[in-house]
Amino acid sequence: MCKQKNLLAIIFLLFGTVQLCFSQTYAYYKTRKYIKNYTWLPDFKLKASGLQFPVFDDMESLGQSFLLPNQSILNFKTKSDTPEKISSLNLVLRFFVQNVSIAEFKITDNQSHELKRTVKFISQGYQPPLFLNFDSLSAFDKKNLKIAITFQNLNTKNLARFIVGDAWLGDSKIEKHLSPSKTFMDLPYSNPRSTSSVQLTPFESTGQYLHFPTDQYEEHYKSNVFIEDSLRKPEEILNDVFFSLLRSYPFYNERNLDKNQILTKAEALLREKSSLCDKVAKISHFLNTELKDPHFSIQSKCSLQSDKPLITPIYCYNFNDRAIVSAILDTELEEKIPLGSEILEINGKRISLSKEFTVDHLHQLLKKTPGEKMIVKLINPAGITDEVNYSLKPMYSTSKKxxxxxxxxxxxxxxxxxxxxxxxxxxxxxxxxxxxxxxxxxxxxxxxxxxxxxxxxxxxxxxxxxxxxxxxxxxxxxxxxxxxxxxxxxxxxxxxxxxxxxxxxxxxxxxxxxxxxxxxxxxxxxxxxxxxxxxxxxxxxxxxAFTYQVVLPNEEISFTTNAISYGKILINGKSIETKxxxxxxxxxxxxxxxxxxxxxxxxxxxxxxx
Structure with missing residues (x-):
């Protein structure tokens, strides 16, 4: 049913004009919009470094950069549309350091106000963009902001280089946009029925790609999709999203799967009455056993509710379809189960590795909650058959070896x-x-x-x-x-x-x-x-494949999936899926x-x- 006007007004503010009937489940993605209130004006005396800055995330490549002497001053020009009242700003810096251990950033104005921030560098070379917050700027003269940069050498015997490609003062905000994916264009979703009402922009690689398919758009490759619905039960939303993704899944042929059979099994699973966490566990098992695609899985906070995670001190490797112990994380067990032992049985279950029963499945049998007793039958490297009993400890640490x-x-x-x-x-x-x-x-x-x-x-x-x-x-x-x-x-x-x-x-x-x-x-x-x-x-x-995170309301459940991709990636014209x-x-x-x-x-x- 269509919703009341006050609810409509709220949704229009969030998403713009959309069709709202029969459902109000929305799929949207988020973007970060940068607001550059002050731009850096490089001093004409600064020496060009010759270093070019590569693309980083959604920031463009930079064709020029400047070598900053120690105790440099960065002057910033106010943009005409900068608000008069600004309580805080972020310094955003694209830079490269060599032999620099610590840098201090001090913001000042012509009224002797100042604020300092210190950054320690754990690695040298190109740095990820720095977002340095300067709060409590209400008393500053906003038209005369400067940043003083002072740095210390990592090794006092060697020269240090501090190279800046770009700097600005401002902020950023998160904006919501309806997902244009066809998966979310039909009921039960309230996204538009066609992409015509969604503004799409050409894919932007900031110069990295010379050619990209012209009918593929920036909005197609937003990797996180968020589901929003304030009225329906979480179980209903989970069922709808899971089944929608299965319908859109593009690799049935490559994985020799019968789509209709998979969908029929999924419908039966979703009709079962169970708690939300049990439903998540069943969906996870379904994906692991039916699709077996590492790019399609479910995650949730349900596993975090347990104080006793599943653990094992024994790990194996497949040598000619034999499960051979390749790591023991318990020093007390190392003498009883030497490296190179072959696992024959786990708690009475005979082990036989094959395409259907892999080492990963074997590890699932070995993983239990702390305190549980385990019985493992094996043949050690000397050829002697033995049966080892042990109880799982609260935790195991992976040693460097x-x-x-x-x-x-x-x-x-x-x-x-x-x-x-x-x-x-x-x-x-x-x-x-x-x-x-x-x-x-x-x-x-x-x-x-x-x-x-x-x-x-x-x-x-x-x-x-x-x-x-x-x-x-x-x-x-x-x-x-x-x-x-x-x-x-x-x-x-x-x-x-x-x-x-x-x-x-x-x-x-x-x-x-x-x-x-x-x-x-x-x-x-x-x-x-x-x-x-x-x-x-x-x-x-x-x-x-291109993969996405589909995050359900309250961010407690999410899918990692390749089901909403717009195309298949081929190497030399052929798919390598499963090959x-x-x-x-x-x-x-x-x-x-x-x-x-x-x-x-x-x-x-x-x-x-x-």
């Missing part, structure tokens, strides 16, 4: 080889890599380790690749879902002077947990660099010691074969 290298960082393996571990692909990861290229380029060989990297940001991935490929190149093919027509995304030439050496050799390491953008980067490097080679003990997972990237050099693992972080047979193969 099992965790390996968790950070995005680099190290020199020998005189000619740099090793770089990348766990996620985002602007800061890429900034860190680019900031260290001078050092990395002192070695001819580079190993990029994407093992267990679940992907990340596509624009950041394009920028990363452009530091290896100094020309425009095809990033991926794009198959439009509404027409099945093919188009491509072309990356622009490198917009910064940071490049990996042209004669450098590249080894890319992947495993079954390398996904999405990590797979895309591996494929592009192999195609575009003649001296790039992929190493691994297995193919990557084969899950390449993955196949290594050029397939390294066979035969024993626990072959794994990382033990002797790491795959890494040794990359070092020797690069």
């Amino acid at each position: 099992y965790s390996g290298n968790k950070g995005d960082t680099y190290t020199f393996l020998n005189d000619s080889t740099t090793y770089y571990k990348i766990n996620s692909i985002n602007d800061q990861t890429i900034n860190t890599f680019i900031s260290n290229l001078d050092s990395i380029n002192t070695k001819k060989n580079l190993i990029l380790d994407f093992r267990n990297c679940g992907g990340g940001d596509f624009l950041a991935g394009a920028r990363f690749l452009s530091s290896f490929i100094q020309k425009p190149f095809k990033y991926f093919d794009f198959e439009k879902l509404n027409s099945n027509k093919l188009d491509s995304v072309i990356v622009n030439r490198n917009l910064s002077p940071s490049n990996f050496r042209e004669n450098g050799r590249i080894a890319v390491i992947i495993n079954k947990n390398s996904a999405c953008v990590a797979e895309l980067l591996a494929g592009c490097l192999k195609k575009e660099r003649a001296n790039a080679k992929i190493f691994g003990s297995e193919s990557s997972i084969g899950a390449l 993955g990237i196949v290594p050029d050099v397939l390294v066979k693992l035969e024993k626990v010691e072959d794994l990382a972080p033990y002797e790491d047979k795959v890494l040794r193969a990359a070092v020797n074969g690069i």
